[in-house]
Amino acid sequence: MLLAVHTRVFVYGSLRRGQSNHGLLCRAHYLGECQLAGYAMYDLGPYPAAIQQPGAEGMLFGEVYDVDADTFRELDILEGLGEEYCREQVETPFGLAWIYLYLQPLDHALLIPRGDWSSGSSL
Template structure:
């Protein structure tokens, strides 16, 4: 049995936490409209923003139960992030959305963490 997830930050290919996805099955990339992304420093935060003309770029994976539990732990489920179902071209998937105040975290206008991180020399 698998669970489908949409990842947009440090879990994407070539990013710092992608190693957690070693047993995951990659489905492909997509953009989700109605979400905005913010720079928290070492990783991004996504928030639902239905009224804004924004998108979040990411990757869709099928993960096993062990990996899904590890992702919940990494994301601080219930404290730092919550999970919400979204529709992707690959079917429904879970996305992790940020729960904490953003403070002065800058908006990532293009909604693509990988491109943003490269521009910031991270």
């Protein structure tokens, strides 16, 4: 019998509970909420972008899920892996998890100062 391989992911935008792409996580196991230090989040309209800012005081709020291999591949497609976003591992209270970080210029994006996409505010 083969065991399913599971991967942890940290989601901070449209994949969070109550957001437009959360349905992609229907097979995932929710582990909990957490926050990461040293990141900035920007509002791109229909979804946010997070970038790493080492040494910065910015916080990034999100949720951690345990996903199967098929869901992980679907997330890579959604995020435009390698073109729009890259993946990096981060330490969470639930162990190492992958986070998708934005690769494109943020010329007209608005900073979300509290780092919480679900708050619905970039003010």
